[in-house]
Amino acid sequence: MTKFIFVTGGVVSSLGKGLTSASIGMLLERRGLRVRMQKLDPYINVDPGTMSPYQHGEVYVLDDGSETDLDLGHYERFTNSPLTRHSNYTTGQIYQTVIEKERRGEFLGKTVQVIPHITNEIKRCIHKLADDDVDVVITEIGGTVGDIESQPFLEAIRQFSTDVGKANCLYIHLTLVPYLKAAGELKTKPTQHSVGQLRQIGIQPDILICRSERSIGSEEREKIGLFCNLPIEAVIEERDKDFSIYEVPISLVDHGLDQLVVDQLSLKTRSLDLDDWRELIHRMRNPETEISIAVVGKYAKHKDAYKSIYEAIDHAGLEHYAQVRVGRIESEEIEREGPERLLAGYDGILVPGGFGERGTEGKVETIRFARERKIPFFGICLGLQCAAIEFARNVVGLSGANSTEFDKDTPDPVICLLDEQKNITFKGGTMRLGAQVSDLTADSRARDWYGTTTISERHRHRYEFNNVYRKQFEAHGMLFAGTSDNGELVEIMELVDHPWFVAVQFHPEFKSKPTQSHPLFSGFIQAALRRENVDVEITSH
Ligand code: GLN
Numbered sequence: 001m002t003k004f005i006f007v008t009g010g011v012v013s014s015l016g017k018g019l020t021s022a023s024i025g026m027l028l029e030r031r032g033l034r035v036r037m038q039k040l041d042p043y044i045n046v047d048p049g050t051m052s053p054y055q056h057g058e059v060y061v062l063d064d065g066s067e068t069d070l071d072l073g074h075y076e077r078f079t080n081s082p083l084t085r086h087s088n089y090t091t092g093q094i095y096q097t098v099i100e101k102e103r104r105g106e107f108l109g110k111t112v113q114v115i116p117h118i119t120n121e122i123k124r125c126i127h128k129l130a131d132d133d134v135d136v137v138i139t140e141i142g143g144t145v146g147d148i149e150s151q152p153f154l155e156a157i158r159q160f161s162t163d164v165g166k167a168n169c170l171y172i173h174l175t176l177v178p179y180l181k182a183a184g185e186l187k188t189k190p191t192q193h194s195v196g197q198l199r200q201i202g203i204q205p206d207i208l209i210c211r212s213e214r215s216i217g218s219e220e221r222e223k224i225g226l227f228c229n230l231p232i233e234a235v236i237e238e239r240d241k242d243f244s245i246y247e248v249p250i251s252l253v254d255h256g257l258d259q260l261v262v263d264q265l266s267l268k269t270r271s272l273d274l275d276d277w278r279e280l281i282h283r284m285r286n287p288e289t290e291i292s293i294a295v296v297g298k299y300a301k302h303k304d305a306y307k308s309i310y311e312a313i314d315h316a317g318l319e320h321y322a323q324v325r326v327g328r329i330e331s332e333e334i335e336r337e338g339p340e341r342l343l344a345g346y347d348g349i350l351v352p353g354g355f356g357e358r359g360t361e362g363k364v365e366t367i368r369f370a371r372e373r374k375i376p377f378f379g380i381c382l383g384l385q386c387a388a389i390e391f392a393r394n395v396v397g398l399s400g401a402n403s404t405e406f407d408k409d410t411p412d413p414v415i416c417l418l419d420e421q422k423n424i425t426f427k428g429g430t431m432r433l434g435a436q437v438s439d440l441t442a443d444s445r446a447r448d449w450y451g452t453t454t455i456s457e458r459h460r461h462r463y464e465f466n467n468v469y470r471k472q473f474e475a476h477g478m479l480f481a482g483t484s485d486n487g488e489l490v491e492i493m494e495l496v497d498h499p500w501f502v503a504v505q506f507h508p509e510f511k512s513k514p515t516q517s518h519p520l521f522s523g524f525i526q527a528a529l530r531r532e533n534v535d536v537e538i539t540s541h
Helices: 017-029 071-078 091-103 114-127 151-164 189-201 218-228 245-254 257-264 275-285 307-319 331-337 360-372 382-396 445-450 467-475 519-529
Strands: 003-009 035-041 088-090 136-141 169-176 207-212 235-239 289-297 322-330 348-351 377-380 401-403 412-417 432-440 454-461 463-465 478-484 490-495 501-504
Touching: 003 017, 003 151, 017 035, 017 071, 017 136, 017 169, 017 245, 017 257, 035 071, 035 114, 071 307, 088 091, 091 114, 114 151, 136 151, 151 169, 151 189, 169 189, 169 257, 189 207, 189 218, 207 218, 207 257, 218 235, 235 245, 245 257, 245 275, 275 307, 289 307, 289 331, 289 360, 289 519, 307 322, 307 519, 322 331, 322 519, 331 360, 348 360, 348 382, 348 519, 360 377, 360 382, 377 382, 377 519, 382 401, 382 412, 382 463, 382 467, 382 490, 382 501, 432 445, 432 490, 445 478, 445 490, 445 501, 445 519, 463 467, 463 490, 467 478, 467 490, 501 519
Parallel strands: 003 136, 003 169, 035 088, 035 136, 169 207, 207 235, 289 322, 289 348, 348 377, 377 501, 401 412
Antiparallel strands: 412 463, 432 454, 432 478, 478 490, 490 501
């Protein structure tokens, strides 16, 4: 029988519920259990694919092409739980399904209501993950207890324990225990109120995880336990990590969380194996060298817009025992100030994905700087498209070259829409999305780093390299290092006469893990590490 863990949050948002859920998943997996992770988001968008990165941060893409919440990135980096479109549901999706059923007449004349129809649909989505080969489903409820939007989800998980039996469900609630400087003490009242709100709905949490910037003493934990109806052992402290998010699972183990979960759900497990993870933390704390990478994007200042890219850079740094200092630079700043000062001193430059014209000229200038100064360069998605524009203009000599995304009338559309994208008017879920296979060219850096001839990587874009220009590019030293399996679509471009200049049309950052860095990120970081030995002679065309 599959067991169900529900993770809710209270007091404030941004407490790291996703990270905590991912950590719990990881700890259970490392005790030998088969875990599935899921996030339920209370917003009305059908998925985050149409939301601005300013609103939502990164859109995390899965193999099956679903565009999901960035917390799923934590799930994939911490666990081996296979994620699919069933791993992330929103209010919008739930209502869409219920309304479609209503239109088909499936409710047989009944009045369709939040309870039971919406709540039944939510429960159905949770049950979808509970196959025979799954021991535990962990479902994180987005938002904060008390939000109007969260109510149907909380009501559904309340009903869940009646349906499957309380012994098969565990409710974990994450709250904040703030430290008030003026009073010189930690305050437990917000946590009491938050649990009070949950209990009003009919959910008594089994475990409380309390985020705090200070250590929570046993007196405070006892007080929280008393007011929240919990034994002191079930009140777990999660101290802010000033070092790394990858320390969260270890700290939860140190406070007994994994044992508590296993005991409360009567799970049979083997003992916990965290050796490689501890080794990872050791490496993080004791780097042998330091390098700096500039990430030049449209949303560089937004903390979460390129989340997986920053993570993938860190993973590659760890593999090479290097601490990577990342400079986040807005491409519009490059347009205003030029690249010289802003990019001085960096060992590598990365241009990530993006949409829309704003800041693209700054990216093109950045790439020219990296190419001419022979600074290791990694372009991702829009980063590849801007590299193609730069190369066309400054090397091939097509001065008006552009992408039709930014200039419909460009004389040289080196990046353009494929015919099948031209008539699409619906924005949601209509891009080239998800895992696609590419073949790698012999003698390419990509083939060396991947160590294989065929790869599968995740995509999220509409525009493509225009094959009309392939020969001209090749004649000027561009290597098409990877193409789609039918040879039609350009997947990877590499500059032959450069220490490391690789641009990819897909998103490798989604497949990097702390214990297994992505081959291309690893190659990029190694090239950056070797930079001091490179002859920085300027090539101009
Ligand atoms: N805007 C570009 C396209 O749609 C690139 C997308 C991206 O970088 N993810 O093709």
